[in-house]
Amino acid sequence: MKKHGPYLILILLLAACFSLATVLQQRASAWTKRAQSDNVLKVLFGDGRRFFADGFFRQADVSFHSGFYPTIFDQARASQDTRHLTAKEGEPAAEEHEKQFNFLGRPRDWIERFGRHFAVTSHTHLEGKKEREILPWLKMSAELDPQKIETYTVSAYWLRDLGKVKEAEEFLREGLRNNPDSYEILFELGRLYSENYHDPARARNVWELALRRWSEQEAAGKKPDLRELDRTAVYLSHLEEKEGNLARALELLQLAKKASPTPAALQPQIDELKQRLTKRAPSIAPKTP
Amino acid sequence: MNTILALAGVVIKELYRRKDFYVLFVLTAVITLLMGSVSFFHDTGIVRYVKEIALLLIWIAALVIAIGTTARQIPAERENRTIFPLLAKPVTRGQVIVGKFAGCWLACGLALMVFYVFFGVVSGSREHYWPVLSFFQAFWLQWVMLGIVVAFVLLGSVVFAAPSSNATISFIVVLGILLLGGHLNQVALQQPEPLRSIVYGVYFLIPHLEWYDVRDLIVYDWNRVGWLDCALATLYAATYAGLLLFGAWLVFRRKPLNV
Numbered sequence: 437m438k439k440h441g442p443y444l445i446l447i448l449l450l451a452a453c454f455s456l457a458t459v460l461q462q463r464a465s466a467w468t469k470r471a472q473s474d475n476v477l478k479v480l481f482g483d484g485r486r487f488f489a490d491g492f493f494r495q496a497d498v499s500f501h502s503g504f505y506p507t508i509f510d511q512a513r514a515s516q517d518t519r520h521l522t523a524k525e526g527e528p529a530a531e532e533h534e535k536q537f538n539f540l541g542r543p544r545d546w547i548e549r550f551g552r553h554f555a556v557t558s559h560t561h562l563e564g565k566k567e568r569e570i571l572p573w574l575k576m577s578a579e580l581d582p583q584k585i586e587t588y589t590v591s592a593y594w595l596r597d598l599g600k601v602k603e604a605e606e607f608l609r610e611g612l613r614n615n616p617d618s619y620e621i622l623f624e625l626g627r628l629y630s631e632n633y634h635d636p637a638r639a640r641n642v643w644e645l646a647l648r649r650w651s652e653q654e655a656a657g658k659k660p661d662l663r664e665l666d667r668t669a670v671y672l673s674h675l676e677e678k679e680g681n682l683a684r685a686l687e688l689l690q691l692a693k694k695a696s697p698t699p700a701a702l703q704p705q706i707d708e709l710k711q712r713l714t715k716r717a718p719s720i721a722p723k724t725p
Numbered sequence: 726m727n728t729i730l731a732l733a734g735v736v737i738k739e740l741y742r743r744k745d746f747y748v749l750f751v752l753t754a755v756i757t758l759l760m761g762s763v764s765f766f767h768d769t770g771i772v773r774y775v776k777e778i779a780l781l782l783i784w785i786a787a788l789v790i791a792i793g794t795t796a797r798q799i800p801a802e803r804e805n806r807t808i809f810p811l812l813a814k815p816v817t818r819g820q821v822i823v824g825k826f827a828g829c830w831l832a833c834g835l836a837l838m839v840f841y842v843f844f845g846v847v848s849g850s851r852e853h854y855w856p857v858l859s860f861f862q863a864f865w866l867q868w869v870m871l872g873i874v875v876a877f878v879l880l881g882s883v884v885f886a887a888p889s890s891n892a893t894i895s896f897i898v899v900l901g902i903l904l905l906g907g908h909l910n911q912v913a914l915q916q917p918e919p920l921r922s923i924v925y926g927v928y929f930l931i932p933h934l935e936w937y938d939v940r941d942l943i944v945y946d947w948n949r950v951g952w953l954d955c956a957l958a959t960l961y962a963a964t965y966a967g968l969l970l971f972g973a974w975l976v977f978r979r980k981p982l983n984v
Binding site for chain 1: 773945946
């Protein structure tokens with residue numbers, strides 16, 4: 437009996453494991469369901485994950501600048517505006533950003549002067565397909581905070597630029613599932629349909645939906661971003677113009693003018709559309725005998 | 726010199742007999758390889774985040790090894806009472822300090838070399854080029870910086886009662902200098918007198934460890950630091966390490982050795 441003692445204990449333990457497994461199986465499936473809605477990171481970090489998500493988004497910006505980035509001690513702090521992340525050289529957002537990032541100034545003492553030999557001191561942006569280096573940080577940021585909309589729009593912009601249109605669409609769709617009211621994601625999705633898939637019908641539908649979402653948020657008193665309304669209306673107007681719907685294009689440009697920070701810049705386009713509409717009107721009017 | 730080398734040899738043997746280094750290296754390797762194996766948007770050309778994470782882990786591991794190894798050297802000799810036969814050899818107290826410093830610093834160098842070889846292999850296998858001189862420069866600057874840290878912890882080990890308190894205080898001071906040291910001048914300028922002069926004084930007094938952190942240059946493929954700047958930074962570190970060791974000797978030479 438003594439000889440068989442350990443084996444009996446082993447069998448007993450196996451039986452206990454089997455019994456526990458049958459009891460825990462149902463609970464485990466409930467955990468799996470939870471994991472589908474709340475990922476592991478959410479369970480682990482709770483709302484604190486947003487802090488890390490912001491950190492990873494910032495790291496993407498640092499990577500975009502190849503390490504040249506202001507600290508909290510630098511007078512010109514990093515702007516909360518993320519438009520420079522989706523702007524190319526020469527665009528207004530890029531020029532404004534260039535001014536904001538002139539934070540280094542002259543060294544104050546010999547320690548700072550010497551220390552600059554060991555640090556990145558030039559303001560550059562990634563180029564030549566190197567922009568892909570920011571994508572892991574953005575993906576991690578989105579995993580931690582699925583409600584951070586700019587993560588999806590910035591990622592999709594660069595994914596499209598890198599020729600990864602399918603991945604961009606998937607990521608935007610994921611963003612839309614997490615943020616169904618986001619007019620920003622809808623705008624970016626519309627650009628993808630218009631510029632990459634050359635599908636004006638789907639682009640129009642998505643941009644129209646974006647305008648609707650913007651209006652709904654305004655009606656709800658959420659103060660949506662006017663620049664987004666301006667941008668969406670302008671892009672949709674150009675699409676309608678290409679498709680020959682001049683009246684709708686004009687209507688949209690007038691809407692954009694109300695939201696634009698530089699309405700005067702849109703006036704020549706409005707005038708041109710008006711002229712084309714008046715020229716077209718007699719030709720389509722029924723001829724009187 | 727032979728005495729110092731013999732003392733240093735004992736410390737190096739201790740490093741490879743203890744598990745600290747192996748645990749930290751395996752952790753660094755596992756985390757780096759795991760992160761490297763993740764596919765982001767089916768793009769295999771992304772590499773910088775792996776370099777960034779690997780170098781961060783190397784820096785953390787190197788600091789843990791340097792501070793952990795150094796903090797227990799003299800207290801352990803005193804606690805085990807091995808300090809008495811050691812000093813009866815005859816070995817002077819100054820030789821003990823220099824020998825312990827040399828041992829800890831060389832041990833850190835050996836550990837760091839293994840870490841950088843691993844980093845080079847991981848980085849090179851993904852980027853398909855090996856900027857060996859840049860890696861060597863980053864290794865050298867970090868090792869030189871660890872010289873100051875080791876000297877500082879050695880001073881702490883003859884000032885503070887327990888290795889744990891010494892290690893904790895050293896970590897706080899080193900991390901404080903690394904994160905804030907370079908910005909104290911900006912902070913000082915925003916303060917009223919006399920606080921401004923005090924903060925500026927601290928800024929000039931502390932060793933600027935942040936100079937030796939050239940991770941950004943490696944991760945983002947910037948040009949190497951000039952060799953003259955490297956030499957000057959080495960001289961700066963040697964001066965601070967010398968000062969701290971001299972301070973440690975001053976305290977240790979009159980310190981009673983009974984626990």
